[in-house]
Amino acid sequence: MASVSDDLIQLRPEGLYCPAGDFHIDPWRPVPRAVITHGHGDHARLGMGAYHTTREGLPILEWRLGEQIYMAHDYGAPFTMGRATVSLHPAGHVLGSAQVRVEVDGEVWVASGDYKRQHDPTCAPFEVVRCDTFITEATFGLPVYRWPDTSEVAREIVAWRERCGERGEAAILYCYALGKAQRVLAELAAHTDEAVLLHGAVATGVEVYRRAGIAMVDTVPVTETDKTTDYAGKLVLAPPSAAGSSWIRRFRRAQQGFASGWMQIRGNRRRRNYDRGFVVSDHADWPDLMRTVRETGASRIIATHGNTDAIIRALNEDGIAAEAFRTDFGGEE
């Protein structure tokens, strides 16, 4: 019952697979050769024989996956995998994130991984790679998702922290430990000199980014404070998993905010009972998703995760062939 397909990249039970190069992209089950787009847990998993990544992404994989067999490649530098010529191109998602360009016999496919088009001081900007087929993420694939200017949001975060300070409260901002936290810290550098306190999970990632030479506002791990510390008016960055844990009790009086694209919708914020939601996303919003698939010049689009239904129908109505791959990538942000 093996189905014969000429597709350069195919959906297999273990993940996206390139038969010509005999490798997988961000597989979710153990395989011999994996090309990893970026270090988030739903894309970079343990158990692969060898990991191909970008030079910038290497320290992140080492942090997340420990000692493994790694092959680090420069952005844009082609390497050969079987019959395929492969190269990695900036995706603008987090430090070291890549799109995977695969060329076989003149046909070009690009798997985007996760990407965004907005300015981000912590990583190389997204590069449009011309291709025949573009495999795109669709985490925020509905037109209600249109991101505000992140610098403006950083200003709001500072204002929120100051307001909390006047009320004798700490401002705990939840954000993902890889990428989002560092981007927020880098954006804050333009608006404040005040040091930001970090949860342990965030501190490790910030250290990795600092070693990579990313400029961010000063930070202090919470573990270096003690019981006598007055947290009022302090901004604290913590992973979302810390919400509701005993860890946050040390701040006594605190407001809690969440930095995520999902905060665009009031119901999401109110349902989770955050005091504040800040719209900062490392994924493309709707206008950028639509713009990007067009700019690649691809005649065929495959959407992997998120609101795939809407983007597929919208593209089909515009005469661009579009379909979905059901992957194990999450919509977490």
Added chain:
Amino acid sequence: MKRFAQLYRELDQSTATLDKRAALIRYFKEAPPRDAAWALYLLSGGKVAGARRKIANTRELREWIGQESGLPDWLVDDSYDQVGDLGETLALLLDDPVQAAPDVALADWIEQRLLPIANKDVEVRRAVVVDAWRTLRHDERLLFNKLLTGALRVGVSQRLVQQALAELTGIDIARLAQRMLGSWSPTPEFLRDLLSPDELPGDRQQPYPFFLASPLESALRAEVAPAGSTDETPEEAVAPDIVALANDPDAVARALGPVDDWLLEWKWDGIRLQLLRRDGDVALWSRGEERLDGRFPEIETAAMGLPDGTVLDGELLAWREGEDAPLAFTALQTRIQRLKPGPKTLADTPVRMQVYDLLELGGEDWRSRPQHARRAALETLIAAHGAPRIVVSPRVEVDSWTSAAQLRDQARERGVEGLMLKRATAPYQAGRRRGDWWKWKIDPLTIDAVLLYAQAGHGRRSTLYTDYTFGLWDGDALVPVAKAYSGLDDSEILALDKWIRAHTLERFGPVRSVRAHHVFELGFEAVNVSKRHKSGIAVRFPRILRWRQDKPMAEADRLETLKALAR
């Protein structure tokens, strides 16, 4: 409108009541009276647009946003589906204007731009709405859309607004509440009178705010877990283990103390009513703050026999003379709808008022006097001036909580909902205040029903499917019998939401039909025969007691079972 949009944002963002109150106080201190009057009206649930004042219906709004944003209809619908709130969806689908127009006051927006176009040609209405979308920034656009689509729903209770005004002006909150009863116009004059420290002539025509009882289960819940109880807890959301506690007289004794400290009455299933006999006239007010004049002429006539300066609180019931028990609530519904009932209606469905409290006597406010004193005076008053149509709701005499519990068990046969427990020393308070008035309802009737339809909730539940319709077996088909919103915990809601999205059969606007599969135990107070419902019956106060994951849908209850319970 910037200032009010800012207030809306602060109220929407805040999860703490104190912060909300502070934001309200700030707003009312700074806003010009014309704006403040409209703000008060909107925060109290008032609407600018409505059935009689059409500015834009939801179909038109979706159509216009599609044209403005260049999106196809289905994509607008998918977006609405994701957001769950139309006003917000409309705001999110457009970008902010490069240059926002100068700010226009809230009152001017409403009085000069929106009200004049009500019921006008579609092109006139469309032009104003679309122009607003093009010139307002996101926060103001959201608020503007809320004016078009109905109530604000920003998690602010009427009481919270009144607390803010009371704190700002030093006027007694009870007086503010009283002045805000019934219908009023959002004018600076109204606001001036509302906040007037002097006694005004109008104060005499207003009813008193109703004192509302809380479910006894919430007192028992406080016994189990003292922390975390608030006045905002939905009153019908009662967990099953608490229901079990309510059957335990000892638990009730622990929560309420000696039975002798309490006055017990039957809990009637009728319409709560305040009867004002003042200045040679009679006025009837419902709990919905509506004047019911003319609908119940037999009560008005009987009330003329009461001395001037009397205000009574009680329950209106459909009750035939000589009968032991009232007619079912559905009988009363035929009367509520009749503005001027004819002789046949009056003869078929006579009503009476079971009075249980005395708020004013001889023109004097009696609310601060203890319950037992008000009760004694009420009995004396009605004995002297009563009529068959105005009767004192009898005391239920018991010597222990155990015998009270036994009487409560007979409630269904007596045609009542259970018992009311009133602390003998308590004053008559305003609103739902816990501690002195409890309703001790009978255990609900229960059925196992199958989930058939789901719809997104509102407010903090607007992105989740939380409003459910359930059905029972009739032959080999499932017939919808009840809608329920409450009773599941957050994790169950999330799990069910996910399942609903994955098992949708069809969409009818905001409603989805789902694969018949999941069985839920529903509780309800009563079943009435109904011609208005397809199933032939109507259930009173349905809510979810349990998700019966253990039960296959073939074992859900049959419609006949429910019909057998109907009265």
